[in-house]
Amino acid sequence: MNDDVTYTAFVGTRCLVSGGLREVLLRTKALLDEGSDEVVLLFDDRTGRQVDFNFQGTPEEVVARATPAAPRTGPGRPKLGVVSREVSLLPRHWAWLEQQPQGISAALRRLVEEASKRDPGKEQARLAREAASQFLTTMAGNLPGYEEATRALFAEDAGRFAEQIRAWPEDVREHAARLAKPSFRQDEAAP
Structure with missing residues (x-):
């Protein structure tokens, strides 16, 4: 695990x-x-x-x-953690990939690595917003201030978010704030 x-x-x-x-x-x-x-x-x-x-x-x-099952075997290089999956691209994308040195898979891996290194903080904030939003929808969707809290979350307004969740049950409020915290700039993160 x-x-x-x-x-x-x-x-x-x-x-x-x-x-x-x-x-x-x-x-x-x-x-x-x-x-x-x-x-x-x-x-x-x-x-x-x-x-x-x-x-x-x-x-x-x-x-x-x-406990997750053992990785499936089949196409790819399972011992290296490589699993074959399907990717849908436009013909011009395939043409560009086919012209890249070291092959299509290597070009895709390079593109993914470059994109993931470009702004990891921004990606972490986006993932935190999505996680907090999912939790809010399930646990707080009927609570007062839910819609405004969600708006504040996606507007990256930590103060407004904290204000909207203030009256919620303590454990729901604290967990929502913990999930949302990485989505706000550190100088104004929600409590």
Whole structure:
């Protein structure tokens, strides 16, 4: 399991646990095994998306099912982490790629590397905005100020964002602020 990826489980508007996948799964499984009939929502903190897991069986079975399967084999160079995927381009793009030294794949890898290095802070901010937006839609879509908070998030207005979420339940407010923080300039980041 990827240790730097965090997940968060909410029971209603209360944060049950936030941490690595194993920790979140085990804590959630323990709550469910106690017979709780409360709705538990789990989120991938990288994307802000709600994720589902099968909690049937023992805690170790739950964790084992959630562990990513071995990489598929087939086209590409699996031992190097290269997996063949389909890319759709216009004919002029293919023509340009075919003229590049070292081949099409090498040219695409160079383009991706250059783009990812161009402005990593801007990309990190965009990803944080998207993750916060996903979380807000699920957990705060019916809360007062949701639409204005979302507008403030995409306008990169940390002060207005903090003002709009101030009256929300504490755990929802704190998690939304944590997910959104990288999307604001550091000199005005939301609390």
